[in-house]
Amino acid sequence: MDVARTSLPVADAACTDATASYAPDGPLPAPDDLPDGSTMAEIRERGSLVVGVSADTLLMGARNPFTGDVEGFDIDVLHAVSEAIFGDPDRLVLKVITSGERIEVLESDEVDLVARAFTVTCDRWEQIAFSSVYYDAGQKLLVPTDSTATSFDDLDGARVCAPEGTTTLASLDDHPGVVPVPATTHTQCLVLFQQGKVDAITGDDTILAGFARQDPYAKVVGEPLSEEPYGVGVRQDEVDLVRFVNAVLEQVREDGRWQDSYDKWLGDLGEATPPEPTYGREP
Amino acid sequence: MTAPAPPTIEPPAAADPRTAEGPGRGGRTGRLLESLSRTPGQLRVALAVAVLACVLVALVGFRAGTDQSDSVDAARNGADRSVALQEVRADLVTADATAANAFLVGGLEPTAQREDYDTRIEDAAAGLAGLARTGTVEDAGRIGEVSADLTEYTGLVEQARANNRQGFPVGSAYLDSASTLLREEMLPMLDELGDDASARTDARFDDTATALLLLALCLLGLLALVAVQVWLARRTHRVLNVGLATATAIVLITGVLGTALLASVRGTAVDVRSGPYTSATALAAAESAANGAKSSASLGLIKRGSGEEIEVQVDASLDEAFDALSEADASSTASGLADDLQAWSDEHDEIRALDADGEWEAAVAAAVDDAPGASNDLFDQYVSGTEEAIVAEAETVDSELVSAADRAGVGAWGLLIGGLVGAVAAWRGLHQRIEEYR
Numbered sequence A: 001m002d003v004a005r006t007s008l009p010v011a012d013a014a015c016t017d018a019t020a021s022y023a024p025d026g027p028l029p030a031p032d033d034l035p036d037g038s039t040m041a042e043i044r045e046r047g048s049l050v051v052g053v054s055a056d057t058l059l060m061g062a063r064n065p066f067t068g069d070v071e072g073f074d075i076d077v078l079h080a081v082s083e084a085i086f087g088d089p090d091r092l093v094l095k096v097i098t099s100g101e102r103i104e105v106l107e108s109d110e111v112d113l114v115a116r117a118f119t120v121t122c123d124r125w126e127q128i129a130f131s132s133v134y135y136d137a138g139q140k141l142l143v144p145t146d147s148t149a150t151s152f153d154d155l156d157g158a159r160v161c162a163p164e165g166t167t168t169l170a171s172l173d174d175h176p177g178v179v180p181v182p183a184t185t186h187t188q189c190l191v192l193f194q195q196g197k198v199d200a201i202t203g204d205d206t207i208l209a210g211f212a213r214q215d216p217y218a219k220v221v222g223e224p225l226s227e228e229p230y231g232v233g234v235r236q237d238e239v240d241l242v243r244f245v246n247a248v249l250e251q252v253r254e255d256g257r258w259q260d261s262y263d264k265w266l267g268d269l270g271e272a273t274p275p276e277p278t279y280g281r282e283p
Numbered sequence B: 001m002t003a004p005a006p007p008t009i010e011p012p013a014a015a016d017p018r019t020a021e022g023p024g025r026g027g028r029t030g031r032l033l034e035s036l037s038r039t040p041g042q043l044r045v046a047l048a049v050a051v052l053a054c055v056l057v058a059l060v061g062f063r064a065g066t067d068q069s070d071s072v073d074a075a076r077n078g079a080d081r082s083v084a085l086q087e088v089r090a091d092l093v094t095a096d097a098t099a100a101n102a103f104l105v106g107g108l109e110p111t112a113q114r115e116d117y118d119t120r121i122e123d124a125a126a127g128l129a130g131l132a133r134t135g136t137v138e139d140a141g142r143i144g145e146v147s148a149d150l151t152e153y154t155g156l157v158e159q160a161r162a163n164n165r166q167g168f169p170v171g172s173a174y175l176d177s178a179s180t181l182l183r184e185e186m187l188p189m190l191d192e193l194g195d196d197a198s199a200r201t202d203a204r205f206d207d208t209a210t211a212l213l214l215l216a217l218c219l220l221g222l223l224a225l226v227a228v229q230v231w232l233a234r235r236t237h238r239v240l241n242v243g244l245a246t247a248t249a250i251v252l253i254t255g256v257l258g259t260a261l262l263a264s265v266r267g268t269a270v271d272v273r274s275g276p277y278t279s280a281t282a283l284a285a286a287e288s289a290a291n292g293a294k295s296s297a298s299l300g301l302i303k304r305g306s307g308e309e310i311e312v313q314v315d316a317s318l319d320e321a322f323d324a325l326s327e328a329d330a331s332s333t334a335s336g337l338a339d340d341l342q343a344w345s346d347e348h349d350e351i352r353a354l355d356a357d358g359e360w361e362a363a364v365a366a367a368v369d370d371a372p373g374a375s376n377d378l379f380d381q382y383v384s385g386t387e388e389a390i391v392a393e394a395e396t397v398d399s400e401l402v403s404a405a406d407r408a409g410v411g412a413w414g415l416l417i418g419g420l421v422g423a424v425a426a427w428r429g430l431h432q433r434i435e436e437y438r
Helices: A003-016 A038-046 A072-088 A101-106 A165-173 A186-194 A205-214 A240-254 A257-269 B017-025 B027-037 B041-103 B111-134 B137-165 B170-236 B243-304 B305-328 B333-356 B362-369 B375-435
Strands: A047-054 A061-063 A092-096 A127-132 A135-144 A159-163 A179-183 A200-204 A218-221 A225-228 A233-235
Touching: A038 A072, A038 A205, A038 A240, A038 B243, A047 A101, A047 A257, A047 B243, A072 A092, A072 A240, A072 B375, A101 A127, A101 A233, A127 A240, A135 A205, A159 A165, A159 A186, A165 A179, A165 A200, A179 A186, A186 A200, A186 A205, A186 B170, A200 A205, A205 A218, A205 A257, A233 A240, A240 A257, A257 B333, B027 B041, B041 B111, B041 B137, B041 B170, B041 B243, B041 B362, B041 B375, B137 B170, B170 B243, B243 B305, B243 B333, B243 B362, B243 B375, B305 B333, B333 B362, B362 B375
Parallel strands: A047 A092, A159 A179, A159 A200
Antiparallel strands: A127 A233, A135 A200, A135 A218, A135 A225
8 A cells, every 4th residue: 555655646746647758958969069079969970760650541651642642741750850860851750650559669769750640648758758749739529511410418328439459449438429430540430430430530639620621521520539639750869869859849939830740731620829848858 | 535425425314313203202392303413404403503603793793883883973973062162262261351351441342352252252152052952951951051151251241341441440340250251150161061071972983893793703603603503514514604604704705895994993983082172172271271371361461460360360270271182292383382372371471570560551551462472462373373273173073973983884884694595595505405305
């Protein structure tokens, strides 16, 4: 009992605010002036920034079949980091991963960064580190255009799809009325939805907006059921890289690049301003 | 012993001491025993034995020959069916590989690939329809399921295309669903059907040996003929009964010829089974496996940069294909095909290296290139070479087994006629003897 009592508050104290990241280490250094021995210098030495992304999440990270490029709001953030390290936004090596693989590709050293609609949580902080929040998404519902449902309460007995290994799927446990249907990827959920095998999809509004754009018979509804603050995933021990990415994000928020990218990809979701970063975490 | 011994040397009656007690027995049995105790009676029995022996040879030989002919026909049908199943499988996997590769190109797929996909699907559907008509009821049920899945499969691929044309990433999820349906539902069902078909074919090939065992019964007939002759020679003190000797000779010669013929049919069946039949099924398996590798290779590129995990599947499928090719080694073309596949595999390794180095665009460009010597061209060479070899082997199986069945048929009729002619000769030979007692 005592052990449990003392250990719980300690864990809480380490992570009272999941969105709090490591503060930038002063202003962003020039690409040719990266600190010696830093993770960034290592990446620059290597010649490319290896990143884990989605290639099928329209608007966030999706392969444009006409150009072959992977593009979206997540990808723009990574281009900004590449620009800061190399002075060239296109030094990215993209590895397409599923949402279930986001943590393991960082832990196994396969990628430097993950930007794939990645919600910052205290649980995940125990395995990896996050940048400051670059977008505040919210979990919503995708339903057929003729549906009147606006929340889980209206979906009693309905089959609701969410991808495996995500907080979204776990969140369905809070709604005993719905039948959770897992799929390998979020896009597979859209396939099941279009085939009539599920009645609704739940997920971040960013992802659902991309689905609605691909399917004129689907709409995104409801107030955000949860807050899904997106951060860039970094390996836990690479605190210098986290600080560096945060400095990049500071710049992106201030010089209008964030707004341009938002308007280009997510403008359908309404007006938005860059989320204020929170810091205060120490390794 | 002074020959020729006149028949009167042995008077028709009272020569046998046993006849003395004969009349006392009375009744039918008595009369039968009594007649058997006299030479003409015994000769009649000998006649019956000799004629029956010849008829036995005729009937057993005919049965053995027709049985073997039927077994060979059944083996041929089974072999055709096994190869046809493998071909349907190969068509489906090739269609899937083509669709996946076309997907890499982007929104507008190349016309040639689209046509190739369509042809493959049509061939597979026609193949399934043919198999459903000719198989067992149970087979037809399972083939019906595969056909229904095929409809769903093509529907998913169409949806993948429609979405892809509009640039919607959900297209790749539809393609993925289609491939999953193929891999997890359709192929296992076809493999099950293929296993059953090849087990049945193997059993039919085994049956071609039982005919020879049946033929061993003819030896009994021959022994009976010889025994009758020996008995007759002792009883009549004549060395040779021409009719019986002719019968024995005819039975012996047709028996030897028939056995040789049926043995050669059996030999052909054994050779076909281990040669062109094994090669045809192995080649078709090699075609399927290689296409599986190509599908996985395309899927690996679609997954961009995460293809290493799928690479395991590519390697496993390639190993399977090379193994199958070495099984088909009997045919001289197989080693050439292995070289063709190796050429594609080498090219694929380079493409993988490009993707691993972050040169995804270059990797895709190389993977969809069908210029001479490029990835798709190398693969097409392998596939068309394999298909030509399968057709050639299947034709050999067919023609060899058709001629073997014909030979078994000739053997059957030869043994029947030989046996019956022998029976007539034996009857004439002994009948003549019996007549001498009248």
